[in-house]
Amino acid sequence: MTDAILSCSGISMDFGGVKAVDDFNAVIGKGETVGIIGPNGAGKTTIFNVFSRIYIQTAGTLAFNGESVDHVDQVGMARRGLSRTFQNIRLFSGLTVLDNVKVPLDYKGEYTMAEAVFHLPRRNRMEKAVAEKAMQTLELLDLAKYADSSATALPYGLQRRVEIARALVSEPKLLMLDEPAAGLNPEEVLQLVDFLKEIKSKFEGIALLVIEHRMDLIMNLCEFLYVQNFGRTIAKGTPAEIQEDDAVLAAYLGEENI
Amino acid sequence: MNSYQLGLIMNSCISVIQVMGVFIITSLAGMFSLGQASFMAISAYFTFILARSLDLPIILTAIVGLGISALCAFIIAIPTLKLRKDYFALITMGFGEMISAIVVMCEKYTNGSIGYSRIPKVEHIFWLILAITAFVVYFAWALKRSRFGRMCIALKTDETAAKSFGIDTYRLKIKVFIIASCISGLAGILYGLKNRVITPDGFSWNLSAEMQIFLFFGGTNSLTGAVLSAFLLKLLPEMFRSLELFGQSLQVYRTAFYCVLILLVINFRPNGILGEKEFSITTVRRWVSRLLGRKKAEGGQDD
Numbered sequence: 001m002t003d004a005i006l007s008c009s010g011i012s013m014d015f016g017g018v019k020a021v022d023d024f025n026a027v028i029g030k031g032e033t034v035g036i037i038g039p040n041g042a043g044k045t046t047i048f049n050v051f052s053r054i055y056i057q058t059a060g061t062l063a064f065n066g067e068s069v070d071h072v073d074q075v076g077m078a079r080r081g082l083s084r085t086f087q088n089i090r091l092f093s094g095l096t097v098l099d100n101v102k103v104p105l106d107y108k109g110e111y112t113m114a115e116a117v118f119h120l121p122r123r124n125r126m127e128k129a130v131a132e133k134a135m136q137t138l139e140l141l142d143l144a145k146y147a148d149s150s151a152t153a154l155p156y157g158l159q160r161r162v163e164i165a166r167a168l169v170s171e172p173k174l175l176m177l178d179e180p181a182a183g184l185n186p187e188e189v190l191q192l193v194d195f196l197k198e199i200k201s202k203f204e205g206i207a208l209l210v211i212e213h214r215m216d217l218i219m220n221l222c223e224f225l226y227v228q229n230f231g232r233t234i235a236k237g238t239p240a241e242i243q244e245d246d247a248v249l250a251a252y253l254g255e256e257n258i
Numbered sequence: 259m260n261s262y263q264l265g266l267i268m269n270s271c272i273s274v275i276q277v278m279g280v281f282i283i284t285s286l287a288g289m290f291s292l293g294q295a296s297f298m299a300i301s302a303y304f305t306f307i308l309a310r311s312l313d314l315p316i317i318l319t320a321i322v323g324l325g326i327s328a329l330c331a332f333i334i335a336i337p338t339l340k341l342r343k344d345y346f347a348l349i350t351m352g353f354g355e356m357i358s359a360i361v362v363m364c365e366k367y368t369n370g371s372i373g374y375s376r377i378p379k380v381e382h383i384f385w386l387i388l389a390i391t392a393f394v395v396y397f398a399w400a401l402k403r404s405r406f407g408r409m410c411i412a413l414k415t416d417e418t419a420a421k422s423f424g425i426d427t428y429r430l431k432i433k434v435f436i437i438a439s440c441i442s443g444l445a446g447i448l449y450g451l452k453n454r455v456i457t458p459d460g461f462s463w464n465l466s467a468e469m470q471i472f473l474f475f476g477g478t479n480s481l482t483g484a485v486l487s488a489f490l491l492k493l494l495p496e497m498f499r500s501l502e503l504f505g506q507s508l509q510v511y512r513t514a515f516y517c518v519l520i521l522l523v524i525n526f527r528p529n530g531i532l533g534e535k536e537f538s539i540t541t542v543r544r545w546v547s548r549l550l551g552r553k554k555a556e557g558g559q560d561d
Contacts, residue, residue: 052422078424090419094411094479094534103412104423106405113433116404117397123404130405150534170423 003066005030005174005207006051006082011060013046020046022231024060028174033200033208035218037242038228039251044211045087047228048176051209052084053077065173079107083172085163087179087211091151097162098147101134104170137169140202141195156183168199175199176209181217193220219243227251264384268452270492271391272445273472277488278398279441280469285478286407287434288414289339290347292466293354297439298446299361299461301327303374305447306456307367310376320447327443328436335432354466361458373457380451387448394441399481401437410434471516475523477530482537487530491516 006028013021021043028034036044049055051062053074062069064080072080083104092100109130111123138144141161146154151162160180167175180196181189193216200206212218218225219239227235227248235245242248259267276294283289305323309316338349361368368374380386401407412420413427421427450456472491477483495512503511523530535541 054418054422074418074421075424075426078422084422086419090416092412092415092419094415095408099408099411102405103408103420103425106409106412107424107426109405111405113401113404113406113437116406117400119400127404166423 003030004028004063005032006062006064006209008051008062009060011047011050011057011062013043013050013055014058019231021050021057024226024228024233026226028207028209030173031200031205031207032224033196033210033222035210035212035222035225036228037212037215037218037225041230042228043231044228045178046231048084048178048209048211051077051176052082078104078170081170081173082176083167083170083174084176085160085167085178085180087182089156089159089163091159091162091166093150093152095151096148097143097151097154098131098134098138100151100162101137101166101169102130104166105130105133134169137165140168140199141165157188160184168203171203172206174207174209176211178211179213180210181212181214186216189214189217190220193217196221265452266493266496268384268387269496270489271387272449272452273469273492274391274485274488275394275445275448276442276465276469277472277476277484278394279438279445280473281398281481281484282401282434282438282441284470284473285481285484286402286410286414287431288410289343289431289435290470291350291435291438292347292463292470293350293352293357294438294442294469295461295463295465296354296357297327297331297442298449298465299357299456299458300330300446301443302446302450302456302461303361303368306374306377306450309378316378316380316451323447324440324443327439331436331439332432335435339428339431339435351463351466354461354463358458358462361461368458371458373455373460375455377450377454377456379454383451387452390444390448394444395481395485397441402481406430406433468516471520474530475519477532477534479534480530480532480536482535483530483532486532 004027007026009025011021011024012019024043024047026034036047038044046055050057053069053072053076064072064077064082067080069077069080092103095103109126111120111126114120115123135144135147138147141164143158143161143165146158146162151159154162160183164177164180167177181192184192196208200208208221210218210222222239225236225239225242226233227242227245229251234247234251235242237245276298279294279297280291283291283294301320301323304326305316305319308314308319308322312319334349334353338346341349362370409420409425409430412423412425413430417427446456446461449460472488473484475491476485476487495515499507501507527533
């Protein structure tokens with residue numbers, strides 16, 4: 001087995017009296033593709049928010065790349081190499097597509113504010129490098145021709161792609177996609193699967209964690225699945241195993257006999 | 259140009275500098291400060307009192323004055339910027355009132371509400387103000403186009419998303435607030451040098467609010483709009499000073515006029531007159547070529 005990029009044990013998240021996630025355990029290996037599926041309200045996005053440290057779990061421990069990250073905040077987690085997209089698209093509306101994709105590279109920019117203001121050589125060199133990197137990522141997602149348009153003026157499907165580009169540009173170790181196929185038609189879903197497989201070959205060692213409702217995507221893409229219902233894990237295994245699992249069928253299709 | 263007209267232009271330039279300070283806080287980082295006038299007061303009072311009492315050149319004490327503004331900004335920023343945005347607006351407003359009160363209280367040094375007027379005369383004040391205005395506008399423009407500008411706009415539109423891309427929003431906000439306060443302080447010093455007298459009333463809450471009004475009028479995301487509206491809205495009321503309505507100068511109705519203007523802008527152009535549009539060479543070129551193209555087409559029809 002490969003090393004784990006992210007592992008968690010006994011993760012619980014309460015909001016007042018509501019247990020959104022109850023005792024979640026998972027291990028994601030380097031370069032693996034893992035899916036979390038489950039009906040609405042099963043706590044999938046909450047798990048993402050705990051992993052990216054928007055929420056701090058009420059119980060349980062979390063480790064990233066072999067290091068305990070229980071006390072790391074959102075910024076620290078991003079800087080360690082975890083990147084994500086959002087279920088409700090959250091692009092930066094005041095910026096162009098290209099600038100949106102540049103943002104994840106900006107915190108590690110090496111030029112100072114004085115250099116920025118006086119357009120000194122290092123500023124220009126770094127800006128050029130950042131622009132090139134962002135442009136490459138856009139080309140990878142076939143978005144180059146939209147580079148200068150306003151991000152939020154694009155159609156929904158393209159905005160999703162821009163979000164993926166923005167999450168990929170920093171070459172994360174773990175990329176988390178929150179319902180990447182929402183609002184796409186079946187043909188686009190197949191394209192997305194191909195594209196995500198291409199990413200895995202281009203970015204060596206990148207692990208993917210995907211939340212999805214669309215079975216066509218999940219079954220084609222993921223090597224391992226966790227099935228959530230009402231905050232609990234009701235099944236885990238390979239896609240083939242999950243398709244045969246009684247508890248999963250019950251959760252999705254209702255009980256067989258009453 | 260006579261000295262009255264030069265004075266008007268200098269006032270407008272100082273207004274542009276003030277609005278640039280607010281632009282950096284509000285338009286770039288999305289924070290709403292209602293106390294920027296107090297930083298003008300801090301810098302101006304420290305600069306001129308130190309220059310007088312220690313007999314130092316203005317340029318030295320101005321640096322000290324700006325430094326003290328920066329320090330004050332840093333001290334209020336540390337606890338306040340952890341709070342939600344609306345609390346930040348409230349606390350900056352309270353800070354502004356506090357500074358006015360302190361100026362009145364320390365009568366011994368500041369001459370209280372009568373105003374401090376022992377301000378040295380500076381040669382070529384017009385060109386000095388013009389040059390500093392140009393530099394400050396350039397500064398804001400360069401900042402907006404750099405990685406800092408992008409991070410600020412990301413922070414403004416979605417703080418959670420910005421954090422999830424590794425941007426330390428708390429430190430960024432502190433930085434931005436300090437820079438903006440230094441710019442406000444600069445405006446305060448120039449204001450003092452130009453008018454040769456500073457009073458606590460001159461740096462009251464009205465002035466802080468006026469800066470925000472100018473900014474919103476011009477366009478919350480447009481540097482061009484902010485500069486134009488800061489310059490023109492300061493200048494136009496003066497031009498109508500001689501006009502009379504109901505036996506009083508139009509100047510008296512200025513506040514009412516601003517209010518109507520703001521209501522109209524918020525109703526019909528919620529993003530300000532210019533919205534997100536920026537002046538750039540390419541846009542101008544496009545306009546010119548479009549104009550020329552139209553002329554050619556018209557010429558063709560004539561033939």
